[in-house]
Amino acid sequence: MALVRVISSDGAAFLVSQRLAKRSGKLKTEIETFRKSSDNSEAQPEIRIVTIRAEILRLVLQWLQQHQNDPVLPANQNEQDGRGDAEMGQSQWDRDFLAPMDLGIVMELILAANHLEVKGLLDITCKLVESKITGRTVDEIRTAFKLKSDFKGNEEEQTRLENRWCVEN
């Protein structure tokens, strides 16, 4: 089985099958670029992902492993909107996968899925963050994201004014 070494920003190396790695658009391109520039067709590609740390990369690879038999979305699927195929839905496994995660980690996963071009993962993580924002009050959002208001003086009031003016205009 052809393998590829994927190395995180903090130096952790993951050895995965090329078949699995190629389900990420970015890794697929990297593997093919490596092949193109290498004279030895047997050489094992090594890909450094300088923007993703080990903990997050492991989660992405774990998600890919679980979904390795899903139909492959075309590379340009919904390239305008950035979303994957919404009809694929969210499995129980996906819900269990995301449930224990802090929203900070989920946001890191969004960035990683976007960078690695893993549409399905991007879809479910965006959906999770969206669900924590829409239909909630500002205070509820702060609680969900463990944020405190850091507006100074009358900044928050000014922001409300701006919002109102934006809608009126």
Place this chain on the structure above:
Amino acid sequence: MDLVTPKAPEEIFPLEVWGLILDHLRSPSDLINCNKVCKAWRKLLELKKTTFLMPKVFPILYKYLQIAEADENDEEKESTITTILKIRLVSHGWKESVDSHHQTHPALNDIGFDVLADTKHFDYLLPFPFVPYYFDGSQSRIKKLESFLGKGFSPDSNPFITRYVIHDDCDDIERHLSRLQTAFKNMLEAFGSHIWTCDLRFKTQSSKGSIYKLINSYLTLMPNLRSLKLKFYGPNDNGRPRRSKQKEILELLLQNEPYPRLKHLKRLEMINIPYPLSVGILASNGHLNKLSFQNGGIDDDALVPDYIANVQLPSLKQLTFPRCKQDLLSFPKINWPINVLHLRVEVAKLKNVFQAVSSNFSNTLEHFVLAHYCNYNTIESNTELAQIRLELPKLKILQLSTEFELKTIDFLQGCPGLQEIQLAFKVPHINKEDDEDLSMDGDEEDNSGLSTDEEDNAGLSTDEEDNSGLSTDEEDNPGLSTDEEVNEVIQFKDCITSMNQSNIWRILNNLQSIKVKTNGMEGKYYRMNLFFIIWYHGKIRKFTRRQFEKLNADLLRHKVPK
């Protein structure tokens, strides 16, 4: 304290103290930088991750929110705009994320058009859902603008989420004009420094002297402007002043009250701007990067009048002619070092366009976007076109959309550096006898099944049976080394289905991709990532890219016999 030897953070202060210091940081960009300093700081900032990651996550989430709204058509669901406005209220960092996305959106800085996406104007790409702040001559709008100052905004805060305002006196009611101008000026006096993008449109018939002064006063009040669009509604008498007296007055004004230098201004769009207003703005802002120019003058209908072409713009990189009605035979001599040219041509023949562009921009042009509309008078034959070369040796990207039935792309042989080609045109009417020399090698039927899907690379198979279309017949394949081949014709027939077999990949050595779009059909081709399959020494051979390039260079240099 020794500040030279690197130390762990806890050797300097206890971590609790670092925690208190970091807790005071609000800007997402500061927090991102601190997060990268060391593991200890990253741990301390763990809880702030949802703040400082928002600027990067928001643009991704934003697309998702838009499409979710479009898909889910649920009346109870919040609109995207409500959600986004709410996000601005959560924290300072989140507000900054939303605002920064809207204020620095690429559509606000771009100045061209995408010929294949059929976008007519850059407005199409504006960051939905926030529209610019629009102030026109209608009474209700003027009232809104007048009441704006009483809304209680602090002059230190920016009331415009997009930092984008439009002034438009298109309303015919002249009596409202002075009210509009006064209110707009009052607004700028208070908040002009917050505006980065401005669109000034004039229909007024006021004297050019007063318009000159009005524009000058507006621009002076917007010192941080990055992008400016100036438009005079036409056709009218906004060309060069006919009366020499008026011209003298304007030139004197230009001398005594020059337009301000807007040090952040990068992008300028001018439509029907009369002389010498146009020259005045350009002369004060020679540091521009992007310029769009449309001349509507009646006294001088040149594409670029000499008085514009002579202005020094040493930093200009991108030039757009959004509506060019000239035949381009008398294209001005422009010395601006532009890399990107967007041209929408309405009456010229392609060969005239190619000649004009080649003679002006051959030294610098890297990206050429051409939207070409032709009518009965400008229809040219492919034979005529085949004799012309687009001589742009540095060109990397060509996007061409034409109504002309393109059957040859041999003109590309003058662009050896091309990496990406996008073509949109009418479905060519194939006349077998006329087009034999332009056809791909081999049997059309066999080739039609060759997929462009990179995944299965069916077209790359080395199985000769599967690739019966790649004929080994010497007559069909004149080989790689004959004299004729140096000047061979680029194969373009069946471009939608068989461009992967064209000799273009060999002729244009740097080419990475071609997209071909016709009425309802599209073909996308990428340089084969792994191997090139070519006919060589009487056999189908497989080469790596490096081997292929070396072979190609050797063949061209030494004319290696077959």
